Amino acid sequence: MSRMHSDGRGESGSSKPITDKSPDWVEYDEEEVIDLVVKLRRDGYDPSQIGIKLRDQYGIPSVKALTDKKVTEILEEEGLELSIPEDLQNLLDKAESIKEHLDENGKDEQAQRRLELTEAKIRRIASYHRENGNLDEDWKYER
Incomplete structure (x- = not known):
């Protein structure tokens, strides 16, 4: 999708993996990922920052592939949702x-x-x- 209020017409964004299942090389299970998401939110990170931190520092390519839930869904279940999106x-x-x-x-x-x-x-x-x-x-x- 192109940017709305700029001269650029390029497309940005990454493409998602073809399969929905978690890769074999990921060392974390579902409970550990949920605990990490909750811990990072309590440390003050926003959902997008949590995803980036899990990808870059913990080697978790996709939270949804491991837990079948988005980061925001996990936060809602734990009572840590954002007041404004x-x-x-x-x-x-x-x-x-x-x-x-x-x-x-x-x-x-x-x-x-x-x-x-x-x-x-x-x-x-x-x-x-x-x-x-x-x-x-x-x-x-x-x-």
Whole structure:
């Protein structure tokens, strides 16, 4: 998928493995992976960071292949779910950063446009999450 608000038309992202089963060389079983996910969340990592850390430091290519659950599903079962979905939280942080920049540099028209585009993305993603029940129905973004 191409980026929405940029000149680039490239595709990014990795392709998933063909098989759904876990490779033979993985040394961890399901319970150990769940314990690692919970431990990393308690250490303050977000679900995407947990996946990267498990891949790079522990040699676990796919949590779902080992446990038949996504990282977010494991966190929900353990009561450690996020209050706001991670993609929406990242956009909110980005908008906040742009607003801080605009407070110092009021004449930066490019930053103003970037803030408008980011807020449009926030509204779209919030609408998606409200429809799917990941976000409260009365949640609303305000600048």
